[in-house]
Amino acid sequence: MAGAxxxxxxGAGLLVVxxxxxxxxxEAALRLAGAPDGALVVSKCSICHSIxxxxxxxxxxxxxxxxxxxxxxxxxxxxxxxxxxxxxxxxYLTQYYGSDAH
Numbered sequence: 001m002a003g004a005x006x007x008x009x010x011g012a013g014l015l016v017v018x019x020x021x022x023x024x025x026x027e028a029a030l031r032l033a034g035a036p037d038g039a040l041v042v043s044k045c046s047i048c049h050s051i052x053x054x055x056x057x058x059x060x061x062x063x064x065x066x067x068x069x070x071x072x073x074x075x076x077x078x079x080x081x082x083x084x085x086x087x088x089x090x091x092y093l094t095q096y097y098g099s100d101a102h
Contacts, residue, residue, distance in 0.1 A: 033096035058097040066093040
C-alpha cells in the first residue's frame with residue numbers, strides 16, 4: 001500500500017511542476033510596452049507578481065491610482081523600490097497603462 005501512496009505523491013508533484021512550467025511559458029509571452037523604463041517595471045514588479053496585472057488594471061487606474069498602487073507595493077508589501085525608481089515606474093505606468101492613455 002505504501003507504494004501506491006508514493007506513486008500518488010509523485011504524480012501530484014509532477015502535476016504541480018507541469019502547471020508551474022506552463023504558467024511561466026504563458027508569462028514569457030506577455031510583453032509590456034517597449035520604453036526605456038519598461039525593463040525597470042518588469043524587474044521590480046515581477047519580483048512579487050505576474051506582470052499581467054499591469055494591463056489588467058490599465059482600464060481602471062489613472063496617475064493617482066498607479067501612484068497609490070506603487071506606494072502600497074512599497075509600504076505594505078515591502079517591494080524593494082527606491083524613491084527615484086518609484087517616480088519612473090509611476091510615469092511609465094501612467095503613460096502606457098493609465099486609464100486616460102486608452
